[in-house]
Each structure stands twice: as C-alpha cells, then as structure tokens.
Amino acid sequence: MPDVPPAHELMTVTLPQGAPTLAAAAERLGVAPQDLDTTFGVVPIDPDKGVYAVQVRSDRLPKNLPKSGERFQGPWSNPRIAPFGPVQDDTTPPDKKTR
Numbered sequence: 247m248p249d250v251p252p253a254h255e256l257m258t259v260t261l262p263q264g265a266p267t268l269a270a271a272a273e274r275l276g277v278a279p280q281d282l283d284t285t286f287g288v289v290p291i292d293p294d295k296g297v298y299a300v301q302v303r304s305d306r307l308p309k310n311l312p313k314s315g316e317r318f319q320g321p322w323s324n325p326r327i328a329p330f331g332p333v334q335d336d337t338t339p340p341d342k343k344t345r
Contacts, residue, residue: 254283254301257308259318262296271300275318281306 259266259274271288272279283301291297302308308318 253304254286255304255307256299257302257318258291258297258299260296261298264296265290265293266298268300271298275300275302276308277302277306 257275259271261270261274266274266288268282268284268288269279272282281303283303286301289299291299
C-alpha cells in the first residue's frame, strides 16, 4: 500500500513581531514544528496586523481553540485551485481580439 501523506488543515496565527518561523508558528499553535507543512511554509495574510497562515496536520490540530482574534484561528477551508478547462495559449493582444 502506498504511503499517503497526512491531511492538513489551514490555520492562521497572530504574531505581531514580524514574519514568524515555522517553529514560532508551531509554538503559537501549541503543536510541534513537525506537525506543520514545511512545503506550504508561513504565508503572510495581513503582515501589518501580524496574521500568517500555516497548514497543520489534521490529526494534530490544537485541542483548545481560543476566542476569536487571539493567538490563532481556524481551521479554515482551503480548496484546491485549478483551471476550469484546458489552458489556452492565446498571444493575441487584447485590442486585436474579436468577441
């Protein structure tokens, strides 16, 4: 049976002192750094407010979720984004296209 990667959930962390490391985000969530998706990393959502997104293993989500606006929030939906049809290579300038 092939190895199936663990499922991940999208969470946001609030760290006002700048872009956190994965270890700092994990500490804020109360999980181990290896519970975060290192490929996804730490993604800025609203850096001015210190809000960043990380993906946490579904089976390692924090047990005690805080009130809104505190240390972290989530889990949030994270649907896969894909094209609705075949990718088209159209190099026609917009002003030359016919409708």
